[in-house]
Amino acid sequence: MTTTLQPGRGLHRAWIVAAVAFVAILGAAGFRATPGVLITPLQEEFGWSRGTISLAVSVNLMLYGLTAPFAAALMDRFGMRRVVTYALLLVAAGSGFTIWMNAPWQLLLCWGVMVGLGTGSMALVFAATLTERWFVRHRGLVTGVLTAGGATGQLVFLPVLAHLAAGQGxxxxxxxxxLxxxxxxxxxxxxxxxRPEDVGTTALGAVPAPPTTLPATVAGPVSDIGSAPAAGSASASAGRSATGTRPGNAASRALGVLRSAARTRPFWLLAGGFAICGMSTNGLVGTHFIPAAHDHGMAEPIAAGLLALVGIFDVVGTVASGWLSDRVDSRLxxxxxxxxxxxxxxALPxxxxASAEPSMLVFIVFYGLDWVATVPPTVALCxxxxGPDGAVVFGWVFASHQIGAAIAATAAGITRDHFGAYDxxxxxxxxxxxxxxVMSIAITRGRSGDRPDAPVRTVSGAA
Incomplete structure (x- = not known):
C-alpha cells in the first residue's frame, strides 16, 4: 500500500482524482455554454429561426441526459478514464466540425448529436460515480464541488465566447x-x-479491510462505492449491482436498474422535480437568457457577463449545498x-x-446560488x-432533467417566434x-422504507 496516499500521511489520491475530474468537467462544459451565445449570430448569418436553432439545442440537451445512465454503467465496465477521454474527443470533434456547416441538419448532427453524446458521457453521473468510489468522508462536499465545475464552466466561458463571437465570428x-x-x-x-485499489489505497474515509478477510483470489477492497462495510454497500470485486446484474453488459444493467427504480414512488418524484429543474436552468435560462436580454436592448457581451456571474455564485451555492446535504434532510x-x-x-420578466440594473444583479446573485444547488441533495437521495445502484438511478433522474431542458429550449424558442417575447x-x-x-417534500410520504434517512437498501427491495 502506498503510504503517502493514506489519510494522515500526505495528500490522499482521492483529492488528485477529484481535481482532474473537476478540470475535465470544466473543459467539457465549454461547449455547453455556446447555445445562448450563438443563437443570434446563427440566425443573422443563415436566416434560421430561433425555433430551428433551439431544436438543435434540444437534441443536445436530451442526448446529454439520456446518455448519462448508460455512461454510468459503461464506467463500471470500461472505467472512468476511458469513457471520459473518448467523451472529450467527441465533444472536440462535434464543436470543431460546426465551422463547416451550412444547413440545419448539420447543426443537429454536430451540435445536437455529437456534442450531446460526448457531454452526456461525462455528465453529473461522472461526479456521482467518482464520489461513490473514492470518497466516504466529504462525499456530499465533493459532489457539490464537481457539480459546480460543470455548471460554472458552462457559464464562465460565456464572456469569452461572446467577445470572440462578436469580434472574430x-x-x-x-x-x-x-481546443x-x-x-x-x-x-x-x-x-x-x-478505483482506489488501482493505486493501492482505499477510498478517503473508508476503513481498510484486513488482508485476511478476503480470499487470495479476490482483489481490491470490499466496497465498490467507497463506503465503509457498515454502510451496506455491494462488493466491487463481485461486480454485482443491486438488481443482480453484472457490469459486463452496460445497457442491460442500466435498463434493469430503471425497471426496478420505476416501481418506486420516490423515483418519480425525484425525476419529475429534476425535469423541472432542467427546464428552469439549462433549457430556459442557460439557452435563452442572452437572446431575451438582447430583445430588451442589452448588448450580448453584457448579458453573457451576467450569466458568468451566475456561474461564479453557483460555486458558492453548490458547494454550500453539498455541505448541507451531509447534515440537513435533503428533501427539505x-x-x-x-x-x-x-x-x-x-419576477424576472x-x-x-437595456442595462444591468441593481434589481437584475440581485436576481443574478440569487439565481446563481440556486443554479445547481439541487444536485447534491438529489444525488444523496438516490x-x-x-444503495449501490444510486449512481445509475441518478443517471436516469438526470435524464429526466435533460428531457425537461430539451422541452423548455424548444418551447421557449417557439414562444418567442409566436408571441415576440419570452414572458x-x-x-x-x-x-x-x-x-x-411540493413534489420534493412529498417524498416523505412514500411507503415505509422509502425514507431517505432509512438504512441503504437495494431497489429490488423497494418494488
Missing part, C-alpha cells in the same frame, strides 16, 4: 471550445484512476431550492432592460434510497418550480 468561438476539450484529454488519461433542501427559484422566475416561458417555469418544491 462564431466559428472562432466554436474552435476555442474544441479547451482537447487540452484536458492528457490530464484525464495520465492522472485519472478508476430541495423544497426550499425549487420554491425560491420559482418565485425569482416569476419585469427586470429586463444513494440513500437505492410566458418565464411565468410557466416559475409555476412549475413551485410544483417541484
Amino acid at each position: 462564431w466559428r472562432t468561438a466554436a474552435l476555442t471550445v474544441a 479547451a476539450a482537447l487540452v484536458v484529454v492528457p490530464l484525464v488519461w495520465f492522472l485519472l484512476r478508476d 433542501l430541495l423544497g426550499a431550492y425549487y420554491g425560491l427559484r420559482g418565485l425569482s422566475l416569476l 419585469s427586470l429586463f432592460g 444513494r440513500q434510497i437505492y 410566458l416561458a418565464w411565468y410557466a417555469a416559475g409555476a412549475l418550480c413551485l410544483a417541484a418544491a
Whole structure:
C-alpha cells in the first residue's frame, strides 16, 4: 500500500482524482455554454429561426441526459478514464466540425448529436460515480464541488465566447471550445484512476479491510462505492449491482436498474422535480437568457457577463449545498431550492432592460446560488434510497432533467417566434418550480422504507 496516499500521511489520491475530474468537467462544459451565445449570430448569418436553432439545442440537451445512465454503467465496465477521454474527443470533434456547416441538419448532427453524446458521457453521473468510489468522508462536499465545475464552466466561458463571437465570428468561438476539450484529454488519461485499489489505497474515509478477510483470489477492497462495510454497500470485486446484474453488459444493467427504480414512488418524484429543474436552468435560462436580454436592448457581451456571474455564485451555492446535504434532510433542501427559484422566475420578466440594473444583479446573485444547488441533495437521495445502484438511478433522474431542458429550449424558442417575447416561458417555469418544491417534500410520504434517512437498501427491495 502506498503510504503517502493514506489519510494522515500526505495528500490522499482521492483529492488528485477529484481535481482532474473537476478540470475535465470544466473543459467539457465549454461547449455547453455556446447555445445562448450563438443563437443570434446563427440566425443573422443563415436566416434560421430561433425555433430551428433551439431544436438543435434540444437534441443536445436530451442526448446529454439520456446518455448519462448508460455512461454510468459503461464506467463500471470500461472505467472512468476511458469513457471520459473518448467523451472529450467527441465533444472536440462535434464543436470543431460546426465551422463547416451550412444547413440545419448539420447543426443537429454536430451540435445536437455529437456534442450531446460526448457531454452526456461525462455528465453529473461522472461526479456521482467518482464520489461513490473514492470518497466516504466529504462525499456530499465533493459532489457539490464537481457539480459546480460543470455548471460554472458552462457559464464562465460565456464572456469569452461572446467577445470572440462578436469580434472574430462564431466559428472562432466554436474552435476555442474544441481546443479547451482537447487540452484536458492528457490530464484525464495520465492522472485519472478508476478505483482506489488501482493505486493501492482505499477510498478517503473508508476503513481498510484486513488482508485476511478476503480470499487470495479476490482483489481490491470490499466496497465498490467507497463506503465503509457498515454502510451496506455491494462488493466491487463481485461486480454485482443491486438488481443482480453484472457490469459486463452496460445497457442491460442500466435498463434493469430503471425497471426496478420505476416501481418506486420516490423515483418519480425525484425525476419529475429534476425535469423541472432542467427546464428552469439549462433549457430556459442557460439557452435563452442572452437572446431575451438582447430583445430588451442589452448588448450580448453584457448579458453573457451576467450569466458568468451566475456561474461564479453557483460555486458558492453548490458547494454550500453539498455541505448541507451531509447534515440537513435533503428533501427539505430541495423544497426550499425549487420554491425560491420559482418565485425569482416569476419576477424576472419585469427586470429586463437595456442595462444591468441593481434589481437584475440581485436576481443574478440569487439565481446563481440556486443554479445547481439541487444536485447534491438529489444525488444523496438516490444513494440513500437505492444503495449501490444510486449512481445509475441518478443517471436516469438526470435524464429526466435533460428531457425537461430539451422541452423548455424548444418551447421557449417557439414562444418567442409566436408571441415576440419570452414572458410566458418565464411565468410557466416559475409555476412549475413551485410544483417541484411540493413534489420534493412529498417524498416523505412514500411507503415505509422509502425514507431517505432509512438504512441503504437495494431497489429490488423497494418494488
